[in-house]
Amino acid sequence: MTAARITRLTLTHFRNYRGASLTTTADQVVLVGPNGAGKTNCLEAISFLSPGRGLRRATLEDVANHEGDGSWAVSTEIEGALGLATLGTGIEPPRGDTTTTRRCRIDREPVGSAAAFGDHLRMVWLTPSMDGLFMGAASERRRFFDRLVLAIDSGHSARVSALDRSLRSRNRLLEDVRNADSHWLDAIERETAELAIAVAAQRGQTALKLAAMLDARGATSAFPSAKLMLDGWMENALTSEPATAVEDRYRAILRDSRGRDAAAGRTLDGPHLTDLEVIYAPKAMPARDASTGEQKALLIGLVLAHAQLVAETTSITPLLLLDEVVAHLDPGRREALFTELGKLGAQVWMTGADPMAFAEIGPAAGIFDVENGQIRPRG
Structure with a gap:
């Protein structure tokens, strides 16, 4: 190593x-x-x-x-x-x-x-702006977790960006859903589903490994242990179902939701809405309910566990x-x-x-x- x-x-x-x-x-x-x-x-x-x-x-x-x-x-x-x-x-x-x-x-x-x-x-970082992570928006926690994934898989950021571009393309096509070309929509939704599966799969694998690392560290670390999970149906489904089945299901969801998504002006289902849930293990409560000091210590413990995971996964400390x-x-x-x-x-x-x-x-x-x-x- x-x-x-x-x-x-x-x-x-x-x-x-x-x-x-x-x-x-x-x-x-x-x-x-x-x-x-x-x-x-x-x-x-x-x-x-x-x-x-x-x-x-x-x-x-x-x-x-x-x-x-x-x-x-x-x-x-x-x-x-x-x-x-x-x-x-x-x-x-x-x-x-x-x-x-x-x-x-x-x-x-x-x-x-x-x-x-x-x-x-590879690198991992922790900044004061992350201190409010557990109290902030889901988008901030999702971005934080994607950064953790990126330290393990250097191609993850490119896939997340490609998924965002694909979703924006679909949203533009849906601006006039009645006159939208169904063949173009089928094609962009196929691309969107493929990218969504790739992003969700890497997130799900990282979450499982990081949760195990946190469990292993819990009893020996001076920093509090945590339970970690992703609040996203696709990431969780991929742990027990074939990727092809989950991809087909998401493509059907996109097709059936065209009218709803057109009215909303955005895609209302998918891994771009996934949240990160963290439980403060010593008190068995959501991290957002912990004190400021407890949240800081929890973040440090999370980053230390992640650094260990990066080292074990990539052979690069x-x-x-x-x-x-x-x-x-x-x-x-x-x-x-x-x-x-x-x-x-x-x-x-x-x-x-x-x-x-x-x-x-x-x-x-x-x-x-x-x-x-x-x-x-x-x-």
């Missing part, structure tokens, strides 16, 4: 960094500095070395330094699953009305997309990006977190405003001061 590690990170015109770099051999990398210094920006830059829009879901243009020419770049030297490699991504300066496209390179050679980075490293993760933990829980992270064997990048919050992390950690767009090792 390989633990992916970044040994050098270089940022060019990324957010508040006009140009910055750091070199590290540490398994636990800590970025400390005042609010607004750019600590989260650094983690966000790393997160672009995976498919998708990074941990803030920003547009490509939004992360460019406002004093630059509109371009930006992130480059890393890593020790990954395939050995030493250089991974880079970014955009070129905008040119007229052309569409902005993210460029991705491995060892300075172009690759088709960021999905290719998955052969070298993932990179962990933990933004402000210790801010609201008591000293005992902080020490327990550092111990669990050490046992995981992953390289972990953490941020915090208070250096004292990392006093128990141990001498092997690499601690860097972040301020005014610069990153420097702490003396």
